[in-house]
Structure formats: structure tokens, C-alpha cells
Amino acid sequence: MGQLTREQIKINKVKTSKIDSIDFNNLAFGQVFSDHMLTCDYIDGKWQLPQIEPFAPISLMPSAKIFHYGQSIFEGMKAYKDSNNDIFLFRPLDNVKRLNISAKRLAIPEIPEDYFMEGLKALLNIEKDWIPTKEGSSLYIRPFTFATGEGFHASPADNYKFIIACAPSGSYFAGKVKVLIEEKYSRSANGGVGFAKAGGNYAGQFYPTQLAKDKGYQQVIWTDDTTHEYIEEAGAMNVFVRINDTLLTSPVSDRILDGVTRKSILELAKAEGIKTEVRKIKVSELVEAAKNGSLKEIFGAGTAAVISPISGFGFRDQDFDLPEIKDTFGEKLKNKIVAIQTNKTEDPFGWRIKV
Template structure:
């Protein structure tokens, strides 16, 4: 056992890494040797710990099971050809999990606890991060309510954890999307802007219905009118009309995506006009009919950029033919170059793990 300032580290005796086939990783299904954990009790965060990855013991009445106080983040670590490890804008994830926590009446975590836990965990399990384009370590910080008791009120105990899953290049296949006409992801005045666990479960059933009709994803529209395009549930969405990029403003129903805001900055630096404003279903359908709609792509940490090959609305499919100078392809390359330390980082987004 080692102890750094306040962090207690208990190492696993033998790594299980030899059992892992790094060429056949289903996303988010294999976890590394260790995990980070810190409990909130009596109004205070307790001793943070890194321990061997393994099951946790929960009272069956723990509030996370009954009232859904649970928020999370998604991040990645990358290894360059020299074996150095980098994160991408990690403080933004720390800020956002606290924004999410506040909306769910959960305590915020101090930055130093988050960052130290993350850095030490990555150093300990650094062998699990493989170099090479597409390889990364997916990082899942999450925060759950652990107080036993079924009264419908905020928990007084919490557990914040970080777990790590090695990931390969995310190939989603050809993705056809459908614009939501009936079901909704988020209410205005609700928790759609938070990475709240319940936002995801709510999408599974309507997404299954879309899959039965041959679509891989739903692009959610506003719950009030279904006239404005919001996000894809696990990704923000960009629309390229002519040479302009359109994306919805973040508000209380749309996640403030880190990939989204990075791409807006990259696009503007490249001289591309970006309109951050409500995007009407009608204008996208009309642009498609006029041949002006060049690209729709989803953006997020897991996949970086996912180009959509078609969208459906009111039973009609609209095909998209990716142009030669695809913005989506370019942004993915630009971001990956920064993430893998292959290019200058003008924006200060890359953070070395050491």
C-alpha cells in the first residue's frame, strides 16, 4: 500500500491484462486493474482510495436504485508513439459533472480530488493504454447516491468513482438516423443538460422502436413542438448546409458537449461560418430537397465524429452523400491529432499525465 498526500492506493496483486484481447474489445465491457473511489458522508468527502477493480456492496434500499440520483462523465486518455499519455480538456469534465450533480441535488467534488484520483489511476493502469490511432482508454467518472432508505428525498451519502475501459477505434457502421416526432428526451425546465443516468434509460425504448424500422439513432427534437433539432442522445449534432455549419445552442435540454464546443472553435479558426441557433426540422428537410444539405454528423467523446448517411422524417428517407472535403472527417482528424500529440495544441486542450 502506498499513500500520496491524501490518496490511499491498494494495488492488485497480479494484473489481469494478459487475459485481455486488445484487438477484440467491445466498447466499455472490459475494465482495468484498478478503480478510484471516494465516499461522501456527514457532509464531507472522505479519504479517496484507489483499489483493485471489483464489485461494490450496496444496500438494496440505496437511493440510486429508487430515485435515480446518478450522474456521470465520459473522457479518454491517449498514448503517443513515445509512450506519453494525454487527456483532452479534463477540467471541463470535472466542471460538468459538478453542474450535473448540482441539478440532481448531489454534492460537488473538489477539483483536486477529481484530478489527483484520475491522474494516479491512469499512471497505475498505464499499460492498458495502447498507442496507435483509434486506441484509447475510455474513462468513466460517475457519482451515485448510496444512503439506505426509501423516502423520496436527496441522499445524505454518495460514492464517486472512476473506472477505466480500454477502447479501440469506434466504428459505428453506416448510421441512418430518424428525427423524433413523438417521443422526447428532455423537458424544458428539466435535467436534459445534465449527464443524468435517467436521461439515457428514457431513450432506450424509442431508440429500439427506431432500430426496428432500420435506423441506428434518433435525433431528438424539442418536446414542446418537435420542430427543432436538439441532440442525438449520446452526441451533439452538426448540420452542414452549403458551406455553413449549424448546431443547436446548449440550453436546459441539450448537453454542453466538450467535443461540440471544440469543433465550433476549430471550425471558426478554419474560417467556416458556424451558426449556433435553433435548427428547424423544416429548414433541414428543405435544404436536403434543394441539394444544399451536405453533411449531418454526431459528435461526442466516444466516437469523436459519426457521419450520418441519411435521415428520415415523416416516413421519408433523405440520403446524404458525404462531400470530398467533409467537415466531419477533417474535424475528427484535427481533434485526433491534438489528442494523440501529433500536432501543436494551440488551444491548450491537451493535458499530459505525469
């Protein structure tokens, strides 16, 4: 298979764009979609050439295996536009790599890196006017792959579809969130698919999260599946804890996603002289730190929100509020990451890629 070129990508543009009907000053997250999407089908044992077509419904047979056996994976990315109208991506090759790690775990054919990257760049060049420039906004990018092959037999599908769709979006969360430490339900287990961005991982989170919302919390902090003694993730994000002046986060594992934002925070914190530790964090340690005043911050980290500060947590019918402090690690690191993403500062790490 030769390297895919931009010229090989068939493009079918919409007759009339809907962009003029969109209020870019009031964008919710992931609710408005751009004119086009990239599609690519896996048929006869190989990926066909990608094409760009109007964003539109997909026709599938009721026997398509995605509906029955859940072979579905995705990624989350963003595109940014600077004051010169240049377009930038943030660590996109990490997303390609992780999508293929997820694909391998779910017995889905891996997408070639050039199909992903050249297809995405071609799509962004067509959708460049959909990239918002308002502070805090971006073009959210959702690459995903799912089984289209048919049959009720419990086995991997023979056909698949890869799509990249885009949604101009505002901020993911508004303000701080309060979380409940979960002791009954588990997000994932050893040997499972917690490290993959599989759709089923998120489906399984919704019910426990709703129970937490019924109690007045916005999200759940997940604990390990065996003992529930260690915190692992916050909602759909990696979680960071600051005790005194040390920033802590859990090590990645079968159960914990290797987040792109997580890795960036660790590298950036080290460069900023912030002490970091990647180790298991006991719930009892978190509670004790909250009681003695050494717990300064908790925040979630992920592509959608970048960093989402947590104002307090609940555990066994007791609530713990975090102190209001200035110059938080979370705010400092978020500002620096966003500045790199939006080409407002130098990028010494080589994370930013111009489209």
C-alpha cells in the same frame, strides 16, 4: 480543506493483473475494464480521501437511494498515449466542471476539483499499460457519482460514492449511421435535467431508440419537447448540420448537453475558417435542404465517437440520403481533434494536458 496530494491517496493494487489476457487489437467499446478503480465516499457531510483499489463489485443495501430515486451522474473522458509513452487528457477540467453542474442539479454534493484530478492522474499512472496505442483506440474513462445513502423516503441521500473506472476501447461506431427524426418522444424538457449527464436521461432514450431500430435506423434525432419543430441532439450526442458551406448546431439549453467535443468543434472550425452558426435548426429546413441538394453533412459529436457521420435520415415515412462527398467537414475536424488529443500536432488551444 487543504489541496489533496498524490501521497494522500491510499493504493491497494491487485495481486495479479489480467492485462495479459486482453487482445488489444480487437477491443469493443466499453466491454473490457482495467485492473483498478478510484473510489471516494461522501460520509458525515464531507468527501473522504480517495483511494485506488481493484476493479470489483460494489456492495449496496437494497434500500440505497440510487435504486429508488435515481441520483446518478457521470462523465465520459479519454486518455491517450503518444509514441514516447507519455499520457494525455483532453480538456479534463471541462469534465470536472460539468460533473459538478450535473451534481448541483440532482442535489448531489460536488466533488472537489483536486480530488477528481489528482485521483485521476494517480489512477492513470497505475493503469498506464492499459492505454491502447492502436489507431482509433484509447482508454475510455468513466467518472460517476451515485447515492448510497439508505431509505425509502423521497429525499436526497446523505451518503454518496464517487468512482472513476477505465475501459480500453476501440471505436464507438463502425461506419456511418442512419437516423430517424423523432416527433412523439422527447429526450428532455425545459426546466428539466437534459443539460446534466444524469443516468435517467439515457434510460429514457432507450425505448424510442429501439422503436427506431425496429424500423431500420440506428439512432434517433431528438426534437424539442413542445413543438417537435427543431432538431436538438442525435442519439446521445450533440448534432451538427452542414448546409452548403456553413456548419450549424443548436444552442445549449436546459434540454441540450454542453458537450466538450461540441465546444471544441466550434472553436476549431472557427480557426479553420469554416463558417459556423449556433442557432435553432428547423426540421423543415433540414428536409428542404435535403430536397434541394444544399444539405451536405450531418454528424453527431461526443467524447466516445468524437465525430460520427450520419448517412441519411428518415422523417414521416420518407428517407433522405446524404451525398457522398470528399473532404467532409466532419472528417477534417475529427482528424484535427484526434491529432491534438494524441499529441501528433501542436495544441494552440491549450486543450491537451499531460499526466
